[in-house]
Amino acid sequence: MLPINETMGQYSELFMLLAAGTYTVAFIAFAWDLAKSSKMLKAVDLKAASAAAAEVKVPVAAGRAGGNDVGGPAGRAERPTSAITSVSQTAGGDMKYAAKRRVPARVAVAVAIIGVVVHGAGVITRAFGAGRVPWGNMYEFLTTGAFLVVAVFLLSLIRRDLRFLGTFVLGLAVIMMVAASVTYWTPVGHLVPALQSYWLVIHVSIAVMSASLFTLTFAMSALQLLQSHRQRTLAAGGVDKLGFMRLVPNALSLENLSYRINTVGFVGWTFTLMFGAIWAEKAWGRFWGWDTKEVWTFVIWVVYAGYLHARATRGWTGTRAAWLSIAGYLCVIFNFTVVNVFFNGLHSYSGLPQ
């Protein structure tokens, strides 16, 4: 057992605070981007519309419509789903970077990168301060989890333009950091004997990773619901009240991407459940005992399994699947907050004073 280092722990808390502050700035910049871009796009659309009215047909290029303008052979069928979406009202489904520069979004990403570096320093100093992996109690689970959420989000930006998610991801990260520092704050300390196992490294790290992925898909599913509502309103000729959603891809693309992330999250959660069972056998002599935490881990697994099945069931794709994804995430939050603190069980590792 390595000795604890209080000074290192204090540095870690300072880093965490700095990271939370930086994230707040990034959050504001992302929000500014949404507001500004939606205004700009609207102006572009108006111009294009008036031009179209004055002259002949001008293709509306706002937000980069999907690649459907590539000419196909004569016999090529119309994609059945592409007709439903009014492409110009949402961002491109492929989520590639548009040619247009979005300055506030660039600032936001840059600030978020600074934040995640500081945050990473916070997580590492915490680990050195406590002389072990930094996920031994709820404070550490939340701070490390928030770090992963932001890191995964920023890494995914290399491949896809998910900057429209920034407001939500950074907002959630700020909430997690604040909750960690205010409600679950615990100074650096040794682990109770029950947690001294290499399974802590395996089981909890996969749980943090899966929970972070579910956080991302939660944001996407929420956006998907908003977007599909908006698309229906627009298709019915209604007024666009959610102008900022113009930067967000159409509901179907959101659904598909969040499905792909959810499959990874689900596999991760399956491992969480399995490794948890193996650890439970090592620690308590039985691999499954319906402890409150086990119950909720199982419930989450079943809800996401339901989500995967819903995607393959007629009448359950789209909105209903999104609601299941959201329900699953609410269970994750419940499992973390209420179950850890208020339910009696063997998993009493919040680290909070009784």
Added chain:
Amino acid sequence: MSEPVQGKKKSNKSAKAEAALPVLGIIGMLRWAWTQLTSMRTALFLLLLLAVAAVPGSLFPQRPANPAIVTQYISDHPDYGKLLDSVQLYDVYSSAWFSAIYILLFISLIGCVTPRAIAHYKAMRSQPPRTPKRLSRLPEYGTLVLPADAGIPASKAISDAAAVLKKRGYRVEVRDVDGAMPSLGAERGFLKEVGNLVFHASLIGVLISVAVGGLFGYSGQRILVEGDTFVNTLVGYDQFSPGTNFQSSWLQPYSIQLNKFDVQFDRESPSHFGQPIDFTADVTTKDNPDAPAKKQVLKVNDPVSLGDTSIYLTGNGYAPVVTVRDGAGNVAMQGPVVAKLQGDNYYSSVVIKVPDAKPDQLGFAGFFLPTAMVTDKGVAYSGDPELINPQLNLNSYYGDLGLNKGAPQNVFELDVAKLTPLNGRGMANKAIAIAPGGTYTLPNGKGSITFDGVKKYVGVDIHHNPGQASALVFALLAVAGLILSLYLNRRRVWVRTGTHDDGRTMVEYGLLARGEDHRLAGEAAAIRELLQREWLLTKEQPTDTVSSSTSKDQ
């Protein structure tokens, strides 16, 4: 169950039509019920119902976890405690309704998986489907042109393409190779559905393994004070829960002796000062009475295996050693008394029953404090978990302890209703407070009690679960199947070639995915590149490739 079989959908529909008819007959009814149960929609409904039904088990205390808390809960809530019991809310996971849900779910699963397994077996043995007339209608489509001077006729081009696809793992069938328009059909990714089927079948395996554990396993608890030996026989257990089919002859006569138990406390962190950070038990084990003794270390998260059982360290505490002499001056009781943890810093309750004391039986109830301290208001508490100032605080009683009547009693509780107090906190002579080495003489010549010293004890759980290993194997299989079914893609490729009037050979190809496949466009590009390399075509060749992701991605 990730994509319903087409045939089932149809039979489902026809079943619905049948249901509208006035007379269905018994067999028709059963068939209707079966198609309903095995439909995807029902499976999904049962799955979500299972999630909801599992929740109450975390809201109410559960008997298998702790029956005493359930009894307490029922008496604490006289208004609805009994009502909850009548709907099995204290035994959620063995309740009729919870069982009904998961049994229906598993029947539905079997009814869904079996026909799919048969269908997939047939699909794996059959040739790829015939070449569509218009490949250009497929989600991925492209053409290549082989110049006339390349000297590759249509038949050669199709066999080249077949070789390329075979190398890429496709199962290929070439059709009409000598005709004007030879074509090929290819398919790969059969393991996706295999994985899907393995995943679901493995879940059944996990369930059976759990059932095997419940039938043939057993578990028990025992408290061992330093120096005590446990022998694995039924009488050796303090508490024993056998599986439904358990036979006592299964117990192997191994033994385990607790030599020494060490606890290390946190002395570094100001916030967790005094929190235990390490438990180590030195034990001596024997596989059977004649086997050589072995020294082993038992720790939390590190059980000791003996025979087909594992022994786990689950609790610990102090056991003050006392000597009680009766009114006649004889030693009526001598030995360690297990003190039950009650509060912080090993503040523990102590009950001593002395049925052998004469002329009156004696009883003591009170507390053991490793580091006795007193608050401003005079309340005793323990200031530290280690033995800095150990003290016994006891009330004493005499009378009939009721042990001779044969009714089982809790050793940690003293029923004082029929006893006469000798001294106590509220009485003039106060409670007994003694430190190690001290002796307290009871009033009225009833005897004395001596606090000889303090030992430590551990609580161990002993488990045998014959279903455990197979549960793990099935769980691992399930994960493997899950990963295959989620990340493999079932794809079909068709290629058609033909010779142009000017001698050029035209190649067209199309790709189709079964189910969701966001990487189909990537696959199309990869195949195109392989074909170009095969025929040494330059990439800049003007072509009319059409590429878009699968329908769902757009």
